[in-house]
Amino acid sequence: MSVQAIAWSPSGAVRIVDQRALPEARIERDLESAEAVADAIRTLQVRGAPLIGIAAAMGLVAGTRELRGAPREEFLGRLAELARLLAATRPTAVNLRWALERMARGAAATPGDGAALWDGLRAEATAIWEEDRAMCRRIGEAGLPLVPDGATVLTHCNAGALATGGIGTALAPIYLAHEAGRRVHVFVDETRPVLQGARLTAWELAHAGIACTLIADAAAGSLMRQAKVDLVIVGADRIAANGDFANKIGTYPLAVLSLHHGVPFYCAAPSSTIDAALGDGDGIPIEQRSPDEVKTVAGRPVAPAAVEALNPAFDVTPARYVTGYLTDRGLRKPPFAAD
Numbered sequence: 383m384s385v386q387a388i389a390w391s392p393s394g395a396v397r398i399v400d401q402r403a404l405p406e407a408r409i410e411r412d413l414e415s416a417e418a419v420a421d422a423i424r425t426l427q428v429r430g431a432p433l434i435g436i437a438a439a440m441g442l443v444a445g446t447r448e449l450r451g452a453p454r455e456e457f458l459g460r461l462a463e464l465a466r467l468l469a470a471t472r473p474t475a476v477n478l479r480w481a482l483e484r485m486a487r488g489a490a491a492t493p494g495d496g497a498a499l500w501d502g503l504r505a506e507a508t509a510i511w512e513e514d515r516a517m518c519r520r521i522g523e524a525g526l527p528l529v530p531d532g533a534t535v536l537t538h539c540n541a542g543a544l545a546t547g548g549i550g551t552a553l554a555p556i557y558l559a560h561e562a563g564r565r566v567h568v569f570v571d572e573t574r575p576v577l578q579g580a581r582l583t584a585w586e587l588a589h590a591g592i593a594c595t596l597i598a599d600a601a602a603g604s605l606m607r608q609a610k611v612d613l614v615i616v617g618a619d620r621i622a623a624n625g626d627f628a629n630k631i632g633t634y635p636l637a638v639l640s641l642h643h644g645v646p647f648y649c650a651a652p653s654s655t656i657d658a659a660l661g662d663g664d665g666i667p668i669e670q671r672s673p674d675e676v677k678t679v680a681g682r683p684v685a686p687a688a689v690e691a692l693n694p695a696f697d698v699t700p701a702r703y704v705t706g707y708l709t710d711r712g713l714r715k716p717p718f719a720a721d
């Protein structure tokens with residue numbers, strides 16, 4: 383069984399699993415306001431491209447609960463303000479903007495005052511979440527033929543249940559292969575600097591009873607040279623029309639290594655991750671995070687305090703390195719057009 387990363391609390395708050403606490407503790411937090419959701423996204427309590435889109439949509443609902451008695455203009459004004467706040471939290475994953483724009487369109491098309499608008503928002507946010515769950519499953523079905531009995535898959539970062547509203551993107555074919563009784567083994571890149579692979583992917587695979595081995599990011603090439611990796615599947619934060627895509631820093635070198643060693647390299651993502659307005663990956667904004675994430679491990683310094691560190695959170699992998707794109711519409715090749 384995969385984990386569920388998000389839910390409504392009985393009072394209408396956004397219930398999340400605080401991903402900073404994993405794997406030591408599984409702590410659920412009820413986020414009562416859009417501001418609390420924005421803070422949770424910024425600080426990686428909730429992370430992963432699809433999940434931050436879902437969380438932001440639900441955050442708009444939680445943040446407008448008190449405005450159900452408000453006139454239409456007041457409600458829409460506050461909604462726009464909260465959407466701007468949430469949109470500014472993280473720049474790379476396009477799912478965030480996609481979800482917020484969808485919520486705004488939904489509100490604009492809903493007649494009535496605060497009560498009707500709020501009901502509409504809640505239904506739209508729930509639909510975004512449910513659709514993501516269904517898209518994850520379809521991504522899994524698209525990738526299932528690539529994961530036969532005995533397959534060894536390498537993945538980077540966390541593109542699993544903890545990053546989505548369902549069974550994940552890159553991990554979805556693995557969950558379905560496991561469900562089908564196939565023996566699968568996963569090499570999990572630890573994914574420095576924030577260790578989403580070690581802390582999150584290894585945790586959720588172990589929770590689901592799927593065999594995995596944690597490796598230092600630098601070990602991938604050597605494993606490929608020894609023919610120990612059948613295929614690589616990673617997630618994406620934004621895919622441009624030509625197929626270039628941004629994902630967690632370290633994805634690009636993995637793609638280069640895969641091509642060099644003849645290992646098939648797949649990018650798995652829902653339609654909400656495709657930014658067809660961007661011709662290629664050069665236009666994808668790359669989030670620069672605090673140097674402290676590089677200079678520390680689990681909060682402890684691992685470098686001289688005065689040393690400079692660079693911390694781009696994502697890199698861009700050119701389309702020519704990608705064997706195929708596992709999407710909710712099947713195994714695809716670029717170019718990707720707008721819906």
Ligand code: MRU
Nearest residue numbers: 429430431539541545617618630
């Ligand atoms: O910084 P993060 O943890 O939000 O980065 C997440 C990733 O890069 C994932 O691989 C990507 O969002 C795909 S999640 C299904």
